């Protein structure tokens with residue numbers, strides 16, 4: 001394994017730390033764009049970016065819940081499962097961690113896939129407001145709320161209101177493929193009128 005030359009580690013700049021809000025002024029960086037190539041990337045695809053990411057010890061926050069050197073990705077490959085208006089950013093995935101941390105953002109009117117799987121999710125809301133189904137409960141979500149998705153529990157996130165709804169989601173790197181509800185699972189969920197009204201499948 002070769003070691004790349006490292007930049008000198010900058011000392012902590014108090015002015016920047018005080019000014020660390022993502023909405024703080026210009027930072028002399030290109031504004032984040034959505035390249036169509038990035039949006040077409042599929043999960044698990046190996047790119048040079050992942051290797052670079054593993055070597056970065058600090059990536060600055062950018063305006064609008066973007067981060068330096070973090071690509072804006074498609075939530076899932078188009079057609080893989082039902083979802084609407086949601087993006088994914090892979091914030092942390094390193095060889096030494098068994099988990100990865102993603103930031104998902106659901107646009108107004110959008111939703112994640114209604115699914116279940118053996119792996120669990122640990123979620124923290126960061127932005128906007130939304131609702132989520134976890135098992136037989138629907139929760140209203142605000143920034144910094146925490147949501148645990150247990151194994152084999154139906155779950156779905158939807159944006160509320162007109163602002164984007166963003167949340168962090170921690171998940172095992174090694175994980176099973178999500179299951180989609182078949183007709184009988186959907187019928188069972190729809191026995192509850194509130195859940196019937198909520199779910200998008």
Ligand code: MN
Nearest residue numbers: 115121155178
């Ligand atoms: Mn899931």
